Amino acid sequence: MYIVIDDRSLVTEGYRSLFSGEGVPAIGFTPTKFEEWVEDTPTEDLRSVEAFLIGDCEERSRYPMLIRRRSQAPVIVMNEVVSLERTLELFAAGVDDVVRKPVHVREILARVNAMQRRSEKRRASDEEVSHAGVHVYFNGRDPEVGGEVLPLPRRERRILEFMMRHRGKWVTKTQVFNAVYGLFDAEVDEAVVESHISKLRKKLRAKLEYDPIESRRYLGYTIA
Structure with missing residues (x-):
């Protein structure tokens, strides 16, 4: 999820809509509301934030x-x-980072992905991640599974990308939900994550002939 801070609701709502068009949840705050939010939000929820974008504000x-x-x-x-x-x-x-407006959200996504790659000590030139027979991109492209492109619905692709970014670690249903839907989508129940992951696992299993995703009660999900 991306957090956008700007004095103008037109700007925050505009970026929220643009990120949504790329399948990425985002929420906008005025500076005052943001300060209250970042101080009061539980740490577990803040882990779902991929980047903070600061626009025009004092x-x-x-x-x-x-x-x-x-x-x-x-x-x-x-x-x-x-x-x-x-x-x-x-x-x-x-x-x-500092960018000049106007800036396309895809450029922002690319910049954030580059920062995350460097923080994980992977080569800065890497544009994708391969693991357990799964090859994912972070630019909107469908993944390759078992050497073939696997077209996925936007939500399932987003879940796979999130799990691959956290491969080897357990992620909870809440973390997956927040990464895909954001913290403020009250119209969707967290239970939808189980349905998305179930469909994703079937597709991966059909391509790989095994299930790369593990699930455990109380721990969540992982790609080992």
């Missing part, structure tokens, strides 16, 4: 420190005016 230089107290997700500032001095100030404040 005192945004103090937000990286505010975020870092609760999350290690990348912090990206979106600038409308080019200013070397301002850009240097933002980097000094602890942001991970």
Whole structure:
């Protein structure tokens, strides 16, 4: 999930819609609401945040420190005016990247994926991940399973990408739900995750002749 902070609801709603079009949940906050949210949200929920995007708002230089107290997700500032001095100030404040608006959400996704690859100590040139016979991309392409492209519905592809990014670790149903639907989708029940994963496992099993996804009560799911 992506968090967008901006004084203007038109901007936050616009980016929420654009991310949704890429199959990625996002939520927008005004600066005041964001400060309340980031302080009060449980740590488990904050782990579902993939990046924070800071747009036009006052005192945004103090937000990286505010975020870092609760999350290690990348912090990206979106600038409308080019200013070397301002850009240097933002980097000094602890942001991970500064981009010039307008910026396409696919570019933001690519930048965040690159940061995550570096944080996981994988080669910065890697554009995808292979594991257990599954090859996934993080740019919207369908995965390759058993050497063949496997077309997947958007939600199932998103789940597979999330699990591959956390391969070797157990992820709970709540973590998967938040990564796919976001923290604020009250219209969808968490139980839908079980249905998505069940369908995904059948498709993977048909291609690989074994199930790469393990599930355990109380622990959740993993791709070992």
